[in-house]
Amino acid sequence: MAYIEFENIRKSYDGENLVLKDLNLEVNEGDLVTLLGPSGCGKSTLLRSLAGFESIDAGSIHINGQNVTDLPPGKRNIGMVFQQYSLFPNMNVAENIAFGLKMQKMKQSVIKEKVASIIDLVDLSGKENHYPMQLSGGQKQRVALARAIVTEPKVLLLDEPLSAIDALLRKNLQKQIRRIQKALHITTIFVTHDQDEAMLMSDVIHVMASGKIEQSGTPTEIYTHPETHFVASFIGNYNLLNSSDFSKMTQQKTQASQVAIRPEAIEYFKEPQLQTDDHLYFKGTVVDETISGNILSYVIQTDQGVALRADHLYRTFNLLDKGEQVFLKVEKRNILEF
Known part of the structure; x- marks a missing residue:
C-alpha cells in the first residue's frame, strides 16, 4: 500500500471550471515526489487538497491508511512551505521555528532541544537571534522549512518554495532541501513548473496537464x-516532427x-559519415546558434526544409558557422514515436 493515495479526485470551481479530473496518484513513504506542469494544470490545487486547504468534490485521500478527506488541516499532521515565507516579523529565527511546538504545548526544554537540532540541520547556526528583516531570501526560506519540519509531520508539502529566489542560490537550496529530506526520510511532495528543478530533486515525477497525470516515472x-506529445514538449526541448516532415527528411515511412x-541525440559532422543500419542520416545548413552555459545549441535547416535543434557541449574545436553545411546522424533507438 502506498503511503499517500489520491483516489478519483475531482475538483471544480463554481461547478464549471474542472481543475482535477478523476485523478489517481500514489506516493511511497520516504520519497520526494514532484508534481510538474505548467500554471493552471492543477498541481497546487492537488497539494492544497492534501493539506486540507481545498475541499474536493469527489474521491478520497488517504495518508498511511487513514482517510483524511474530511479532516481539518490541523488534524492531518502535514507541514507545508509556500513560495511566500510567511514568517512572523516580530519573532527571531528561533522563535519562528518554535512556534508550532509551543502550539503543541511541549515543554520548554524539549522545544529548545528540537529548535537547536533543526537550526543545525538547515545550516542556520549563529542566526538564532536574527529577525526576518535581517535575513537573506534563502535564509528566510530555510527558516520556513525548519518551522515546517520541526514538528515532525507525516508529510511535507512544498509549493514552489524557490520560485522567488535567484538562480545561483536556488540551486544551492535545491541541494539542501534534498539533503534534509533524505536525512529525515520524510515523505515529500514538491510542486514546480521548472523541469530542471524536478529532474534534480525527485525520486518520482508526475507530469500534470489540464487536471490529469500525463505520465509518472523516475526523472x-x-x-x-516521454509517452505523450505534451510530455515531450514540456521535458527536454525535444524536436517534435509530424509524420510528413519526418518521412520527408529521412526518406523513411512511419506509422x-x-x-x-x-x-543532444543529433550528432553533426563537417564531412559525410560512413553509414550503418543503426542510424539515420541527413544534411543541413546552420541557421542559428545559442550558448547556454556550457551547452551550444544549433538550429539546422535540413535540405528537406525541416528545422532541427542540436545541442552539444561547448568545445572550441567543434564550432560551426552560420550558413555552414553539416552532416547529421541520429541513432534509430533515439527516435520516439507517438
Whole structure:
C-alpha cells in the first residue's frame, strides 16, 4: 500500500471550471515526489487538497491508511512551505521555528532541544537571534522549512518554495532541501513548473496537464521515454516532427502521427559519415546558434526544409558557422514515436 493515495479526485470551481479530473496518484513513504506542469494544470490545487486547504468534490485521500478527506488541516499532521515565507516579523529565527511546538504545548526544554537540532540541520547556526528583516531570501526560506519540519509531520508539502529566489542560490537550496529530506526520510511532495528543478530533486515525477497525470516515472524515465506529445514538449526541448516532415527528411515511412528526437541525440559532422543500419542520416545548413552555459545549441535547416535543434557541449574545436553545411546522424533507438 502506498503511503499517500489520491483516489478519483475531482475538483471544480463554481461547478464549471474542472481543475482535477478523476485523478489517481500514489506516493511511497520516504520519497520526494514532484508534481510538474505548467500554471493552471492543477498541481497546487492537488497539494492544497492534501493539506486540507481545498475541499474536493469527489474521491478520497488517504495518508498511511487513514482517510483524511474530511479532516481539518490541523488534524492531518502535514507541514507545508509556500513560495511566500510567511514568517512572523516580530519573532527571531528561533522563535519562528518554535512556534508550532509551543502550539503543541511541549515543554520548554524539549522545544529548545528540537529548535537547536533543526537550526543545525538547515545550516542556520549563529542566526538564532536574527529577525526576518535581517535575513537573506534563502535564509528566510530555510527558516520556513525548519518551522515546517520541526514538528515532525507525516508529510511535507512544498509549493514552489524557490520560485522567488535567484538562480545561483536556488540551486544551492535545491541541494539542501534534498539533503534534509533524505536525512529525515520524510515523505515529500514538491510542486514546480521548472523541469530542471524536478529532474534534480525527485525520486518520482508526475507530469500534470489540464487536471490529469500525463505520465509518472523516475526523472530518467520521464526524460528518455516521454509517452505523450505534451510530455515531450514540456521535458527536454525535444524536436517534435509530424509524420510528413519526418518521412520527408529521412526518406523513411512511419506509422506514428508524431516523432520526437532529443537535441543532444543529433550528432553533426563537417564531412559525410560512413553509414550503418543503426542510424539515420541527413544534411543541413546552420541557421542559428545559442550558448547556454556550457551547452551550444544549433538550429539546422535540413535540405528537406525541416528545422532541427542540436545541442552539444561547448568545445572550441567543434564550432560551426552560420550558413555552414553539416552532416547529421541520429541513432534509430533515439527516435520516439507517438
